Amino acid sequence: MIRTASGITDATMGTQLHLPLHKDEFYDLTQTINDLLGRIEESMLRQKQFTSDASHEIRTPLAAIRGTLEVLIRKQREPAAYQEKISGIIQQVDRLDRLLDQLLELARIESGITKPKHEPVPLAALVSGLYTKWKDAVEVKGISLSVRIPDDDRHGDKLFLEIILDNLVHNAIKYGKEQGHILIDWDEGQRSLLYVMMAMAFPEEHLPNIFSRFYRRSIQELQYQRKRAWTLHC
Structure with missing residues (x-):
């Protein structure tokens, strides 16, 4: 020993x-x-x-x-x-x-x-501020971005929400198909932020790896599916 x-x-x-x-x-x-x-x-x-x-x-x-x-x-x-x-x-x-x-x-x-903080976060204003970072990339790929979030505050950690949203939309733009659609919506019933995108599908055998940081499949292997959704509870 x-x-x-x-x-x-x-x-x-x-x-x-x-x-x-x-x-x-x-x-x-x-x-x-x-x-x-x-x-x-x-x-x-x-x-x-x-x-x-x-x-x-x-x-x-x-x-x-x-x-x-x-x-x-x-x-x-x-x-x-x-x-x-x-x-x-x-x-x-x-x-x-x-x-x-x-x-x-x-x-x-x-x-x-x-x-992590539990503070009032103006989600609509947060997304609006982030949009300036996405605007050029969205226009280049012809992607339509829709936001349906109420103006009143939600509770959460502003920094974390900003990082998560920025990364999700950045990856949707980078790896999504041209002329696709990204929707950021608020579900009042579930009190959650719903994020839906036209995205590339991961076959079932790759699902265990999707939460590994920087895991990426070969672009040649990717296939499009109708939509993929993530939910953030606030």
């Missing part, structure tokens, strides 16, 4: 101590140590996953900024063209700033420093 415990490192955190044959105090101690090792491993995996997620999210605006700057230095342009491109860079910097704030808040919540 001592030899096994001494050999556990970050790379072998999943190692478990062998349980004694007899269920005595030594057995209980070993089980307690194994439970502790399991919790430590879960904490380390969450930390690694968070780092991976943060890197993934931050790369997108950085890539957009780099691409815009590379275009700018290729040749001389009119002042209006520079102004347009620089405005785009500022928008990406603002997006990056928001991402960092969101990631910091998520880190605090996952670590238990803060808890």
Whole structure:
């Protein structure tokens, strides 16, 4: 037991101590140590996953900024063209700033420093504010976006709702078909936000993987179905 415990490192955190044959105090101690090792491993995996997620999210605006700057230095342009491109860079910097704030808040919540809030959230205004981020992509793919949300407040964590809605609609636009339709609706009876989209269907064998972060099937394998819906209870 001592030899096994001494050999556990970050790379072998999943190692478990062998349980004694007899269920005595030594057995209980070993089980307690194994439970502790399991919790430590879960904490380390969450930390690694968070780092991976943060890197993934931050790369997108950085890539957009780099691409815009590379275009700018290729040749001389009119002042209006520079102004347009620089405005785009500022928008990406603002997006990056928001991402960092969101990631910091998520880190605090996952670590238990803060808890999700239960506060009044003006959903209609929140969706309206997010629409400015989706507008260009929606127009490029010819997707129609309908929003049917009452103006009065709902309760929840504004930051979480903003992140969830932004990710759902972003993915619907990115992976949905052209000329598709996205509907964000409020179901008063269920007191929930219903999100329906023309989407790509996942065959049953892939369903266990859909909640894995960044899981993605081959685009060539995807087939369209009539609609897919998610419900967020507020």
